[in-house]
Amino acid sequence: MIDLTMDLPGLNLKNPIMPASGCFGFGREYSEFYDLSRLGAVIMKAATGDVRYGNNTPRVAETSSGMLNAIGLQNPGVEKIIENEVPFLANYAIPIIANVAGSTLEEYVKVALAFNKTESVNALELNISCPNVKEGGIQFGTDPDMAATVTEKVKEASNLPVYVKLSPNVSDIVGMAKAVEKAGADGLSMINTLTGMQIHLETKKPLLANKTGGLSGQAIKPIAIRMIYEVKQHVTIPIIGMGGISTAEDVLEFLLAGASAVAVGTANFQNPCVCPEIIDALPRTLEQYGFQSVLDAVGKGYEA
Amino acid sequence: MKKQLEMVVEKVNEIALDTIEMTLSNVHAAKTAQPGQFLHLQVEGHALRRPISIADIDRENNFLTVLFKKLGDGTKRLAMYRPGMTIDALGPSGNGFSYEPSMKTVLLIGGGIGIPPLYNLGKQLKNKGIKVIAVLGYQSKEHVFYEEKFNELGETIVVTNDGSYGSRGFVTNVLDQVADFDYYFSCGPVPMLKAVTKALHGHQGYISLEERMGCGIGACFACVIPTDTEGGYRKICKDGPVFAVNEVIL
Incomplete structure (x- = not known):
C-alpha cells in the first residue's frame, strides 16, 4: 500500500494533488465532472479586498506547449467569496486554501483578516506574484524586502498558516524564498507564471488586451523544477510545487526536486478530470520508481 | 457527471476557401445538442481546446456538423483529421439560441x-x-x-x-x-x-459571441463580456455564447 498522505502546516492531505489557484475557479464547474472530495486540497481563485472586473479580452493566448493568460484577478471580492463560495467547497471534506491578493499592503491585510472569520479555510496562499495587474502584486514578489514586509503583516493579521506564492520573474529566487521564510512564512508555493507576450501577425500588435500575460503549462515545468530544487536546499519550510504538471510522472519529478505537494493548473483546461486521473496513477508511479510513500520521494533529487 | 466525449470523424470537406466542414459522430452529443451550442475540441499537440460552434444536428444518425476556418496552427491541424480518427470533445457546451413558437x-x-x-x-x-x-x-x-x-x-x-x-x-x-x-x-x-x-x-x-477561451466550462474567467459599466459580466462559454442583445455590452 503506497502512502499518499502528507502533513503540512494547516493541511492534512490525503494525497498531494490540488488544483492551482485561478485554473479552477471556486470548484463548482469541476464538481460537475468529479467528486471534489477526491482531491488532496483545493486552492481557490485569488481574493482581493473589493470586487475586481479584471482585464479586457482577449485574456488568453496559446503558445508552444503552454499558454499566456492575463485575467487580471477578476473576483467578487473577499466578503462575497466567504459568503458564497467557501460554503460550497466546505461541503467536501478537503482542506481549502485561500489565495490572497492585493494592490497595497493594507489590501493584503484586509483580505487575510477577512478569512479569519471563516472556520472552513485551512491556509492562505499569499499571492505576491500575479504579473497581470497594473499596480501591486508583482512588485511585492520581486523585491525581497517588500515580500518580507507583506509576509510579516499577513502573518500578524491571520490566524492561518501562510504559504507565500513566489514569482519566477526574479534573478535570485533563493533570496526571495529566504526573505519570506525569515519573515515567518509557513510554506512556499512555487512557481507562479512567467511574464510573456505574443504578437498577433494579423494585427501586428500584442494579442492579449493586457499586452503581457503569464506563461503557464508544460513549457515552464523545467523552470519550476530548477527553482524548487535550488530553493529547497536553502529553506526548511515545505514547498507546494506547480508549473506544467499534467501526469503522475510530473508529480514525482516535483517531489524529487523538493516539493511536498503539488498543484495542477493549465492541464485542467485540456482534461477537466486530470487531477483525479493523476491521483489514481500516482501510487503505481511511486512504486515503479521504488518509493513506498510520497514523503519518501520528497527532496530525493538532491540528497546524496 | 459530465465527461469528455470521444467523437468519431465521419467526413471532412473543404467547402470554401480555408473553410472546413467536419461531421462528427457521438450519440450523447447528437441527442443533446441545441443550435448555438459549441464543442470544445482537443486538437492533438495543443495546450488549449478550440471552441467550434455546431452548424448542424442529425439526431437520427447521431451526427454533428461543425464548420471552422483554417486560421492558425490548431485549426490547420484539425483540418488534417481524417474519417475514422477520434477527437476528444467537451460539450455540447453553453446556452444556445432560444426561440418561441409565437415568432412569425x-x-x-x-x-x-x-x-x-x-x-x-x-x-x-x-x-x-x-x-x-x-x-x-x-x-x-x-x-x-x-x-x-x-x-x-x-x-x-x-x-x-x-x-x-x-x-x-x-x-x-x-x-x-x-x-x-x-x-x-x-x-x-x-x-x-x-x-x-x-x-x-x-x-x-x-x-x-466568439472569444478566445481557456477552460471552456466557466472556471477560468478568460472569456467574459461586460453587462454594464459597474463590473457586471457574463461568461461567454457558460452563460453564452448566445445573449439577448441588451444583456451584454459589445
Missing part, C-alpha cells in the same frame, strides 16, 4: 465563420413554421458557403466585402431591403455585431 418572421444575420451556428437554428425555425430570412456576409466570392442550404430555408441575401459575389459591402448595407421581422439572430465578428445591433436598435434579438 425571423431574420438571421451571419458574418463569415459566424454563419454556421445560424444554419441549424434556421432549420428548426422553418420546421416550426416560422418564416426565415437570411443575410449572409463573406469576405469575397471564394469564401461563400451554405448559400444553397440557406436558400432552402427562405429568402437569402448574400453580401461580400469586395463585391465579388452578391451585393458589395457589409451585412448592414442590405438590412433595409429586408421585409418586416419580429426577431433577429446574429453571429459574426464583434465589429459586425456592433453594427448590426446599432442598425436594428429597437428590435428584439439574440447575438452569439
